[in-house]
Amino acid sequence: MHPALTGLTVLERGWLSSNNIVIHGATAEPGAVLVDSGHVVHAEQTVALVQHALRGERLHRIVNTHLHSDHCGGNAALQRAFGAAITVPPGNADAVAHWDTMRLTHAATGQRSERFSHAGTLAAGEHFVSGARRWDAIAAPGHDPFSLMLFDAQHGVLISADALWANGFGVVFPEIDGGPGFDDVGAVFDAIERLPVQVVVPGHGAPFTGVAAALSRARARLASFRREPLRHARHAAKVMIKYHVMEERRIAHDALLRWAAATPFLQAAWQHFGSAHSASPVAWCEGFVDELVRQGALARADGDVLDR
Numbered sequence: 001m002h003p004a005l006t007g008l009t010v011l012e013r014g015w016l017s018s019n020n021i022v023i024h025g026a027t028a029e030p031g032a033v034l035v036d037s038g039h040v041v042h043a044e045q046t047v048a049l050v051q052h053a054l055r056g057e058r059l060h061r062i063v064n065t066h067l068h069s070d071h072c073g074g075n076a077a078l079q080r081a082f083g084a085a086i087t088v089p090p091g092n093a094d095a096v097a098h099w100d101t102m103r104l105t106h107a108a109t110g111q112r113s114e115r116f117s118h119a120g121t122l123a124a125g126e127h128f129v130s131g132a133r134r135w136d137a138i139a140a141p142g143h144d145p146f147s148l149m150l151f152d153a154q155h156g157v158l159i160s161a162d163a164l165w166a167n168g169f170g171v172v173f174p175e176i177d178g179g180p181g182f183d184d185v186g187a188v189f190d191a192i193e194r195l196p197v198q199v200v201v202p203g204h205g206a207p208f209t210g211v212a213a214a215l216s217r218a219r220a221r222l223a224s225f226r227r228e229p230l231r232h233a234r235h236a237a238k239v240m241i242k243y244h245v246m247e248e249r250r251i252a253h254d255a256l257l258r259w260a261a262a263t264p265f266l267q268a269a270w271q272h273f274g275s276a277h278s279a280s281p282v283a284w285c286e287g288f289v290d291e292l293v294r295q296g297a298l299a300r301a302d303g304d305v306l307d308r
Helices: 040-054 075-082 090-097 182-194 211-227 229-248 253-262 264-274 281-294
Strands: 008-011 020-023 032-035 059-063 085-088 127-130 133-139 148-152 157-161 199-202 250-252 298-301 304-307
Touching (some): 008 040, 085 090, 182 211, 229 281, 229 298, 250 253, 253 264
Parallel strands (some): 032 059, 157 199
Antiparallel strands (some): 008 020, 020 032, 127 133, 250 304, 298 304
């Protein structure tokens, strides 16, 4: 473990759930802080993992970097188990209060979630103290308009969520709806480059130290998406199909295509990028299922599609 991560427990999860980061409380602090809580399908496992990591310490607070279903799906279960207060980005606060799953993107992406309540917000430019560290909230739009990163400048620890991974970054959802997003992603890369980062704890995958190399890879990927927006849209559609099969583990082929046809995100992707290449969202998505099977990401058996 990188020495800068002493006092943190990083629970590296599979791709259905985001990583969970336990910031253990220092003396005189009210308890630990958990950053992001994974997917609702894994909520019971998340509670058990967090319980083990706490080793009797109180869970004082849950901080969500953003509210995609893989980052906040354990909130309700953790709230029940530990009574922790939940903090969300302010741009999401009203949608959480009214549980508007379309604005939260859960309904738009056809993904599961469980209602939770929030006790406060954390905005870019604000900070909190946990583990005797100051964590500054930094705006990270692009993947999600309200997304935040958390930075501990003293130790050079960046919790990057889906703004930067070791080999890429999250789908740029605003671009799928026909809006801007790529410029925001590039600006976030520039912001990261200006920070004295020693180690990155991403939303998915293991913590890493090769920040300059990761930024170079991410910028190359972003440049390819700028040149070919259709490539990004195809990537996004395949990610969402794979993700849904991961949720279900096994689903009838026809049911998967019905889900795709009814999912607003995939409808918008087809309308903006796929309608010139296929007759319907169903036909477009069926081609992606075939691709994912050929690539070994999915499998078929007895008329069903299975996760691999």
